[in-house]
Amino acid sequence: MECAQNILNILKCPNCDNGLYIKDKGLKCDNGHFFDFAKEGYVNLLLPNQKKTKNPGDDEIMAKARDIFLKAGYFEKLRNKISEMYDFSYKTVLDAGCGTGYYIKDIASKAISTIGVDISKSAVKIAAKNDKKTFYIVSSIFDLPIKDNSIDCIINIFAPKPQQEFQRVLKNGGFIIEVVPGKNHLKQLKETIYQQEFKPIVEKYAFTKFEIMASHKLTYVENISSISDYENLLKMTPFWYNGGQKILNNLNLMQITFDFIINIWRKK
Ligand SMILES: C[S@@+](CC[C@H](N)C(=O)[O-])C[C@H]1O[C@@H](n2cnc3c(N)ncnc32)[C@H](O)[C@@H]1O
Ligand SMILES: [Zn+2]
Numbered sequence: 001m002e003c004a005q006n007i008l009n010i011l012k013c014p015n016c017d018n019g020l021y022i023k024d025k026g027l028k029c030d031n032g033h034f035f036d037f038a039k040e041g042y043v044n045l046l047l048p049n050q051k052k053t054k055n056p057g058d059d060e061i062m063a064k065a066r067d068i069f070l071k072a073g074y075f076e077k078l079r080n081k082i083s084e085m086y087d088f089s090y091k092t093v094l095d096a097g098c099g100t101g102y103y104i105k106d107i108a109s110k111a112i113s114t115i116g117v118d119i120s121k122s123a124v125k126i127a128a129k130n131d132k133k134t135f136y137i138v139s140s141i142f143d144l145p146i147k148d149n150s151i152d153c154i155i156n157i158f159a160p161k162p163q164q165e166f167q168r169v170l171k172n173g174g175f176i177i178e179v180v181p182g183k184n185h186l187k188q189l190k191e192t193i194y195q196q197e198f199k200p201i202v203e204k205y206a207f208t209k210f211e212i213m214a215s216h217k218l219t220y221v222e223n224i225s226s227i228s229d230y231e232n233l234l235k236m237t238p239f240w241y242n243g244g245q246k247i248l249n250n251l252n253l254m255q256i257t258f259d260f261i262i263n264i265w266r267k268k
Contacts, residue, residue, distance in 0.1 A: 003027065003043070006113050007135045010092070010150035014045045014139065019147075040128035042136035045145040046119065056140075057120030058099065058236075065235030067100040067126050072229055074222050078260055079106055081218055082155065082177060085262075091152040094169070096141040097159020101127030101134060104155065108133035115151075117141055144169055153177065161206040170267045176207060182217060182259030189233070189256060193243050210265035219259045227251070 003011075003022060011020045013029035020027040026036035027043055035043050046056075058066065069075075082103055088111040095104035098116030100123050108114040114134040118124050121138050128136040139145050142162040146169045154166055157179040166176060224230055230251055234244035 003037075003135055004113065006092070007115060010113075010147050011137075012145055012147050014047050014050075014143070014145045038125070038128070040125055040136075041132070042124050042128040042138065044121065044138040046138050046140060050140050050143060055121065057118060058123050059120070060122040062236050062240075063100060063120055063123040063126055065232040066123070067102075067130070069229065069232040069236055070100065070102040072232075074224075074229075074233075074258065075102065077220055078179065078218060078258070078262075079103055081216070081262065082157075082179070083107055083110070085177065085264075086153070088153070092150065093153045093155065094144075094146070094151045095134075095155045095157075096144075096162075096166070097156060098127060098136070099123045099157075099159075101131045101136065103157055104134050105131035107155070115146070117144065141165065155179075163207050163209055166207070167209060167267060172267060174267050175213065176210065176263075176265040178207065178263045178265060180206075180261050180263070182219060182261050184219065184257045184259040186233075186237075187257050187259075188254055189239065192251065193239055193247055207263075207265045209268065211268050213264040213266050215264070216262040217260070218262060219257065221255050221257050224254065224256050 013020055013033050015033045016029060016031045018029040018031055020029050026034050028034045035045055037043055083106045088107050091111045092113045093107050093111045095116045098104055098118045101116050104114050104116045108131060116127050116134050116136045117139050119140050124136045124138045142165055144165055148168050149171045151169045152171055152174050154176045156176055231248055234240045
């Protein structure tokens, strides 16, 4: 999307923290730092010294697979639950670690402003093509180019959890909707890949400096209807590089458990 004034008001330059304004098909600050809009409409605010690798975050294979798998509907129940959880109509919502924008796109039709941030350029490129209402930024969520106390709600789904940075950008009383995998998430796949009984990792609460308001569970089973859906599911997870590639040809179509924990955290 075009960067609307209410979004501009809350962005800051990743170099010098000054405000940003639109100039010559990009964003500029008073110190002359300039970031051009990509043709898809997003902006890359990730500085070279903030990168640990050449292309950080999900690579193109993972991002494309995630986009196709999510669009096939297997996560629709989770998306609907999140979108229906709150009245987002007067809210500025940030999706931190937005991937291909599947969740924030749904909220965009209800909220005042929506912003998606991900360190993966491949994922943000897809997100910006999919969703013309949200403003997408390539950046690390550990160093957000967003002013203090400017966000009403952060959604953080299967993504890293920079709690200090979330505290800084959230308004007082602002909240986080966090989604983490439940203990049975994709358990049939894990058992097939690791060929042993699956011992789940017990998730610890991540946002210790926030107040927990609610915790919901969402569990359902889906028939994976084609080998290509399996391939995309494997490619969007670390399984692909840990034996997933090898087992694809021997997989029988099966039922897969989707298991999520949705935590709501309030800024104290
Ligand atoms: C498992 S994916 C989830 C994506 C999306 N929330 C979803 O559920 O479809 C994790 C995402 O976090 C992103 N990510 C990893 N480290 C990051 C960082 N430091 N800053 C921003 N995004 C990051 C990855 O590029 C990837 O898109
Ligand atoms: Zn600057």
